Amino acid sequence: MSTDIFQAMAQSVIDGEKEEAARLARQAVTDGIDPLVAIDQGFVAGMRYVGEQYTLGEMFLPDLVLAAEAMKAAIAELEPEMARRGTARQVLGTVVIGTVEGDIHDIGKTLVGTLLSANGFKVYDLGVNVPLQTFLDKALEVNADIIGLSTLLTTTMINQRKFVQALEAAGVRSRFKVLVGGAPVTRSWAAEIGADGYSEDASGAVQAAIQLMQGG
Amino acid sequence: MSRPSFELISTEQVARILDEAFALLAHTGVRVSLPEARALLASGGAAVDENAEVVRLPEALIRAGLQSAPHSFTLYNLLGEARLTYGDDQVHFDPGSAAVNVLDADSGRQRPAQSADLLRIIQVAEGLPQFAAQSTAVVCADIPVPIGDLYRLYLVLLHSAKPVITGAFTAEGGQRMLRFLAGVCGGAQALRERPVAVFDVCPTPPLVYSAFAAQSLIDLARAGVPAEIVSMPLAGSAGPVTLLGSVVQHAAECLAGIALHQCAAPGAPIVWGGAPAIFDMRHGTTPMGAVETAMMDAAYAQVGRSLGLPTHTYLAASDAKLVDAQAGLESGISAVLAALAGVSMVSGAGMLDFLNCHSAEKLVVDAEAVRAALRLREGMHELTPTLGLEFFVGIDFRADFLKQKVTRQLFRAEQSLPSAVIDRGSVRAWEESGRLDTWARARLRVEELVAAYTPPDLPPAQAQELRERMAAEQKAVSA
Ligand code: B12
Numbered sequence: 001m002s003t004d005i006f007q008a009m010a011q012s013v014i015d016g017e018k019e020e021a022a023r024l025a026r027q028a029v030t031d032g033i034d035p036l037v038a039i040d041q042g043f044v045a046g047m048r049y050v051g052e053q054y055t056l057g058e059m060f061l062p063d064l065v066l067a068a069e070a071m072k073a074a075i076a077e078l079e080p081e082m083a084r085r086g087t088a089r090q091v092l093g094t095v096v097i098g099t100v101e102g103d104i105h106d107i108g109k110t111l112v113g114t115l116l117s118a119n120g121f122k123v124y125d126l127g128v129n130v131p132l133q134t135f136l137d138k139a140l141e142v143n144a145d146i147i148g149l150s151t152l153l154t155t156t157m158i159n160q161r162k163f164v165q166a167l168e169a170a171g172v173r174s175r176f177k178v179l180v181g182g183a184p185v186t187r188s189w190a191a192e193i194g195a196d197g198y199s200e201d202a203s204g205a206v207q208a209a210i211q212l213m214q215g216g
Numbered sequence: 217m218s219r220p221s222f223e224l225i226s227t228e229q230v231a232r233i234l235d236e237a238f239a240l241l242a243h244t245g246v247r248v249s250l251p252e253a254r255a256l257l258a259s260g261g262a263a264v265d266e267n268a269e270v271v272r273l274p275e276a277l278i279r280a281g282l283q284s285a286p287h288s289f290t291l292y293n294l295l296g297e298a299r300l301t302y303g304d305d306q307v308h309f310d311p312g313s314a315a316v317n318v319l320d321a322d323s324g325r326q327r328p329a330q331s332a333d334l335l336r337i338i339q340v341a342e343g344l345p346q347f348a349a350q351s352t353a354v355v356c357a358d359i360p361v362p363i364g365d366l367y368r369l370y371l372v373l374l375h376s377a378k379p380v381i382t383g384a385f386t387a388e389g390g391q392r393m394l395r396f397l398a399g400v401c402g403g404a405q406a407l408r409e410r411p412v413a414v415f416d417v418c419p420t421p422p423l424v425y426s427a428f429a430a431q432s433l434i435d436l437a438r439a440g441v442p443a444e445i446v447s448m449p450l451a452g453s454a455g456p457v458t459l460l461g462s463v464v465q466h467a468a469e470c471l472a473g474i475a476l477h478q479c480a481a482p483g484a485p486i487v488w489g490g491a492p493a494i495f496d497m498r499h500g501t502t503p504m505g506a507v508e509t510a511m512m513d514a515a516y517a518q519v520g521r522s523l524g525l526p527t528h529t530y531l532a533a534s535d536a537k538l539v540d541a542q543a544g545l546e547s548g549i550s551a552v553l554a555a556l557a558g559v560s561m562v563s564g565a566g567m568l569d570f571l572n573c574h575s576a577e578k579l580v581v582d583a584e585a586v587r588a589a590l591r592l593r594e595g596m597h598e599l600t601p602t603l604g605l606e607f608f609v610g611i612d613f614r615a616d617f618l619k620q621k622v623t624r625q626l627f628r629a630e631q632s633l634p635s636a637v638i639d640r641g642s643v644r645a646w647e648e649s650g651r652l653d654t655w656a657r658a659r660l661r662v663e664e665l666v667a668a669y670t671p672p673d674l675p676p677a678q679a680q681e682l683r684e685r686m687a688a689e690q691k692a693v694s695a
Contacts, residue, residue, distance in 0.1 A: 060497035062452070102386075104420055107453050111500055154316050154328075155361045155385050183572055184316040184328075202500060 005033070009042025009074070014049055016066025018073035025077035035078035036087055043074045047118055055203070061111070068118035091122045093213045095179075096139045097148035098126030100159035108182060109150035112205045119206045121146075132163045139176055146197075146209055151182040160185070161193040177212040181205060219305075220595045222556035224514040225460075230522045233460070233515075237467035238275045245272035246423045246472040253430035256479040271472075278471050281478035287524045289442055289485040291349065291379035292410040294400065294674060299379050300348040302414075302442070302487060302560045303526035307593060308348035309551070309586045310381050311341050312533055312567035313416065315354045315574035321659055324538065326573050329354035333574070334368060337566065338375045339669040340576045340662055346586040349414075351563060352382040354574050362693045365389040366396055369413065370686045373400065374679065377672035381444070381563060383416035387431040390415065392689060394439050399685050400678065408440030414487065414561075416446045419469040421454035425476070433473055437481035444487040444528050444561075445473040450502055451512065452495035459494075459512050466490055466516045474525075487560070488520030489528030491571075502570055504533040505546025513550075514557040526560040532582050533564035533571060539578045539655050543568060547578070548585040555589035577658040580665065584638050591632040599626050637661050 005024060012021040021043065028038040050067040053059035075089065082088060097113045099105055106128050117123040124138055139147050149160050160180050167173040177196040180189070190198035197208040225233075247269050248254050254271055258264045260280070263272040288303025300308050317326040318333045337353045352368035359367045365385045372380045384390030393415075394407075401407040417432045419425050425433075436443040447469040449455025449462035456462050470488050477486050493502040493509045503509060513529040520527040531550035536542035547565065554562040564571075565586060566579035600606060600622070607617065617623055637657050639646060646652070652660070674682075 057498065061495075061500055062497060104426060106420075107450065107495075108500070153385070154355050154357065155364060158361060183570075 005031070006038070006042040006045070009038060010046035010049065013043050013046030013067045013070045013074075016063060016070050018066075018070040021070035021074040022077050025074040029078065029081045034087075035082045035085070036089060038078060039075065039089060043071050044120075047071050051119070064118065065111075065114055068114045071118055090120075092120040092210065093145035094122045094124075094142055095146045095148055095209065096124045096126065096135060096142065096144045097150070098130035098135060099128040099150045099152075099182075100156050100163070101129055101131050102156040102159065103151045103153050104128045105150070105152035105182070108152065108202070109148075111202045112148065112150065112181065115202045115206050116148075116209055119210075121209060132159060132166055135163060136166065136170065136172075140172070144176060146177045146179050146212055148179045148181070148205070148209075150180075151185065154184050157182075157184060157189065160189075160195065164194050179205065179208060179212065218595060219593060220556060221558055222514060222553060223518060224511060224557070225518055227522075229460070229515075230519050233464050233467050233519050234522075236464045237471055238278065240423070240464065240468045241273040241278065241472055242275060243272065244423065245270045246419075246425060246468070247271075248425045248430050248472075248476070250425070250427040250430035250434075253425065253434060253476055256434070257476055260475070260479045262475075273472060273475055277479075278475045281471075281475040281482075282523055282525075284478050284482035285474055285486050285525060286483060288526055289411070291414065291442070292412050293377045293379055293672070294373055294412055294678060295377065295672065296410055297377070298410075299377075302485075302528075305558065306560060307555050307558060307562070307590065308560065309532065309562045309565055309590075310347050310349040311337060311351045311353050311579055312530065312564040312571060312574065313351045313353060313381060313383060315567060315572060317569075317573040318354060319539070319568060319573055319575040319577070321575075321577055321662070326537075326569070328357035329574065330358045331356040331367070331371060333576075334371055335375060336662075336666060337574060337576050337579065338372055340579055340665045342376050342378065342670075343665040343668055344580070344583045346583045346590065347565070348378065349561065350376045350378045350380045352380065353566065360690075360693065362389075363392075363689055366393050366689055367686070369393055369396070370682060373412070374674075374682050375671060379411075380413045381416070381561065382413050383418075383446075384432065387428045387435070390432050391435055394435060394441060396685055396689065397441065398439070400682050404439065411441050411485070414442040414444050416444045416489070417473065418446045418448065419473060421447070421449045421469070422465055423468060423472070425472065429473075430476060433477045434480040437477045437484040437486075440481070440484055442485040442487060443473075443477055444489040445470050446528070446530075447473075447490040447492070449492045449512075450495045451492065451508070452497065454495075455492065459508055459515065462492055463512055463515045463519065466492060466512070467519055470516075470520070486525070487528045488516070488523065488525040489561075490516055491530035491563075492516070501535070503535045504530060504564065504567070504571060505535045505542070505550060507549070510550045510553045513559070514553055517554075517557045517559045521558060527558075528561045528563065529554060529557075529559045530564045530571070531559075531562050532585060533567035534578075535568070535570050537569055537573075539568070539575055539581060539658060543578060544581060544585075544654065547582050548588070551582065551585040551589040552592060555586075555593045576662045577655065580635070580637055580658050580661045581654060584634055587632050587634065597629060599629060635661055
């Protein structure tokens with residue numbers, strides 16, 4: 001019976017049905033299934049399948065995004081139970097992400113955040129036009145591992161550099177990995193400003209974040 | 217003679233799009249993040265929720281804006297010469313704007329654009345009659361950011377006798393550019409009477425006017441300098457997935473912009489423009505060369521035309537990374553569709569890689585597509601009293617039409633002459649001239665146009681004025 005419910009959980013993520021995913025998560029709690037097991041053997045299995053199919057070109061961004069939303073809905077239902085049991089989901093890392101001050105381009109940053117969270121990161125998306133201090137405050141508050149800065153404008157790229165400098169000035173540079181991205185951002189720019197990672201697209205961003213967590 | 221035209225949607229669909237856009241603005245409204253803009257709209261009868269910054273627009277307010285917005289306007293150059301009209305059933309093209317990179321012709325790779333690259337693009341576009349206007353084509357990485365938007369405009373004004381399609385990066389930047397223009401055009405009144413530039417203003421999809429965009433509309437309206445609304449629903453991400461759904465959003469964003477703009481200064485010139493794209497569901501990109509992108513453009517242009525407004529769109533651009541076959545086919549097809557759709561100003565030529573990259577070489581190739589598109593739009597000329605009969609007098613079954621005087625007299629009216637970018641020679645001639653492909657021919661053509669470039673005949677005092685004002689602005693910013 002457990003394997004049935006795990007399969008249904010995976011399927012709810014694959015289908016991107018967030019009400020169904022949430023319902024199955026509630027049922028798991030009622031049935032006394034360990035939330036961590038439900039996540040790992042149920043929902044994550046579905047997410048992994050969707051990720052693979054996306055890479056193969058068989059599934060598309062709407063599949064990926066709806067799967068991630070279903071996953072989020074399930075985890076939200078399981079969180080109180082995890083807290084009650086004193087356990088916590090093994091997250092790959094905590095990421096604070098946003099689009100820098102002066103820039104309101106939203107779509108790419110949101111996609112990166114969604115894929116990171118779908119792939120096991122805890123993501124705090126601060127939105128667009130975010131002052132550098134807000135990134136830092138949030139990162140300190142949630143003890144982030146990675147801070148992701150997005151910008152689409154050449155005129156605001158400078159804020160990525162300023163942010164790295166601000167981390168240094170605040171004496172916390174070594175506490176966070178800085179990941180940068182956005183259309184005009186290149187590998188050489190990332191190197192020049194002393195960022196830790198860079199990617200030109202969302203799936204690359206996940207790879208880069210995983211690498212950063214492995215200390216690479 | 218009838219002009220060929222492409223009407224993608226039915227009259228009923230145009231009416232439904234407008235009905236739904238009016239309903240959207242009346243019920244959902246738009247978010248306008250500038251208090252002054254909300255106040256202006258409120259005084260025109262809009263219902264404002266100050267906390268949410270949401271403005272709901274009654275149809276009457278929008279209709280009043282549509283009533284006062286002019287159906288056409290003329291653009292000038294710094295010499296005071298009328299150069300083109302937006303509206304009046306004219307179709308014009310200009311190079312795309314604000315690329316981050318250029319395609320370096322020697323290395324074949326993208327690199328950040330410099331002011332020297334902008335100058336080169338201006339010189340090339342100046343020699344191509346297919347482009348009625350210039351654009352501030354790239355953002356120059358070698359110019360300090362705070363004056364970057366002004367500096368591009370300055371470069372174009374100094375080096376071109378064509379009007380310019382431009383835009384600011386911040387509200388202050390826009391105000392600085394308007395001050396500058398008034399200064400070099402002989403005052404605010406002269407600028408209003410003979411505008412030399414059009415400013416793009418982008419709502420944020422879906423249905424948001426940022427403080428910057430709203431401020432720009434107000435400032436432009438009051439200055440009487442044409443504003444071009446560049447609405448860009450991205451179908452499936454920042455807009456509905458259906459093409460018609462995104463066209464409804466486009467209409468709503470344009471109507472809201474027009475309402476605000478006309479509240480600020482009734483009668484000021486404004487353009488029903490845009491740069492929508494479908495959202496590629498595999499790569500998360502915004503393909504400008506997709507046929508569905510061109511379809512949204514053709515449809516919204518039809519809506520704009522039905523309101524009698526001048527229109528604008530982004531086509532003749534490609535998502536290819538090189539000036540290759542993909543670049544040619546995407547830019548060529550979309551240039552033709554834009555011309556047939558009767559769009560007043562079509563921006564985008566020269567651009568690659570989702571508007572990220574500019575190429576002078578692509579611009580000269582695109583110029584050939586534009587030439588063909590404009591020729592197509594002229595339609596089938598009726599140049600003689602009979603359509604064909606008279607040509608056969610004395611022909612006696614010989615293929616001697618080349619000997620007829622009328623052939624020499626009329627062939628130029630019938631055939632648009634391509635440049636050497638298009639190869640129509642024999643294969644032997646092609647072999648002998650070094651087997652050049654389109655890219656190689658385009659490089660030669662660029663060199664040729666740069667060598668043949670002649671600067672505009674600006675009176676020395678005016679050129680001096682331009683330089684001094686630019687220097688003063690530079691100083692003010694670095695101080
Ligand atoms: C849509 C769009 C807009 C929309 C944004 C809508 C929204 N809700 O987000 C609107 C209309 C608001 C807009 C406004 C402007 N825009 Co705009 N816009 C675009 C456009 C066409 C597409 C951007 C997009 O969403 N792409 C799709 C997403 C999925 O891709 P992406 O953002 O690149 O993200 C991917 C990667 O970059 C990466 N990534 C992104 N962030 C991060 C972060 C991290 C940490 C990592 C690792 C990776 C990563 O992964 C993402 C997913 O694959 C681009 C052209 C382009 N090709 O980029 C121009 C473009 C970026 N805009 C441009 C300009 C000039 C402007 C304006 C200044 C125009 C104006 N005069 O008003 C304003 C700026 C306003 C402001 N202050 O920000 C220029 C920039 C030029 C320059 N030199 O900087 C561009 C290049 C177009 C052009 N040539 O004119 N724009």
